[in-house]
Amino acid sequence: MEEHFRAIIEAIGENPDREGLLRTPYRAARALEFLTQGYEQDLDEIVNGAVFESSNDEMVIVKDIELYSLCEHHLLPFIGKAHVAYLPAGRVIGLSKIPRIVDMYARRLQIQENLTQQIGQSIQRVTGAHGVGVVIEAQHLCAMMRGVQKQGSSMITSMMLGRFRDDPRTRQEFLDLIRTGR
Numbered sequence: 286m287e288e289h290f291r292a293i294i295e296a297i298g299e300n301p302d303r304e305g306l307l308r309t310p311y312r313a314a315r316a317l318e319f320l321t322q323g324y325e326q327d328l329d330e331i332v333n334g335a336v337f338e339s340s341n342d343e344m345v346i347v348k349d350i351e352l353y354s355l356c357e358h359h360l361l362p363f364i365g366k367a368h369v370a371y372l373p374a375g376r377v378i379g380l381s382k383i384p385r386i387v388d389m390y391a392r393r394l395q396i397q398e399n400l401t402q403q404i405g406q407s408i409q410r411v412t413g414a415h416g417v418g419v420v421i422e423a424q425h426l427c428a429m430m431r432g433v434q435k436q437g438s439s440m441i442t443s444m445m446l447g448r449f450r451d452d453p454r455t456r457q458e459f460l461d462l463i464r465t466g467r
């Protein structure tokens with residue numbers, strides 16, 4: 286990857302041998318490795334068995350999860366928040382595991398719709414919940430710094446499974462709860 290970053294620096298007309306850029310291919314490679322480390326991870330490893338029996342059948346919500354991903358079209362960041370909810374069916378998942386699942390899929394080349402879907406399906410699979418809801422609000426640098434250059438717009442995507450899809454009240458409760466306290 287370092288060689289390729291060096292070639293990119295040359296291709297944009299810069300001098301990869303000037304002092305400030307000498308270690309840049311190395312740094313950029315490490316940064317990109319970090320930002321795409323989700324390819325090295327899988328769901329079972331992330332969850333690590335942290336699923337616990339519980340008779341609580343009320344909605345669980347983790348909201349305002351910071352999200353940093355890379356758009357698969359331009360390799361530019363999209364940045365935002367994810368909100369995740371589920372209706373437990375006898376099992377709950379460790380609190381930290383939900384942001385970890387978000388990060389695992391965000392640290393890959395993504396479009397926001399697929400990211401939203403992958404998070405929802407994974408939470409469903411791990412918890413066996415009666416339903417799962419995921420909402421992501423994000424701003425795409427590819428649409429802000431370049432392209433249409435719309436700095437004020439954001440994209441909102443959602444994935445509703447089970448009762449979140451079938452029962453309008455469950456969906457509404459989720460949407461109301463992620464809106465409060467802002």
Ligand SMILES: Nc1nc2c(ncn2[C@@H]2O[C@H](COP(=O)(O)OP(=O)(O)OP(=O)(O)O)[C@@H](O)[C@H]2O)c(=O)[nH]1
Binds near residue numbers: 356398425428431432
């Ligand atoms: N649906 C969706 N589109 C995305 C996402 N990230 C980037 N895009 C869009 O992907 C599209 C790629 O379109 P192309 O016409 O192939 O690429 P482009 O010429 O760089 O497009 P512009 O951004 O319009 O300049 C653009 O409309 C982007 O805004 C995403 O997460 N979801």
Ligand SMILES: [Zn+2]
Binds near residue numbers: 356358361425428
């Ligand atoms: Zn893009």
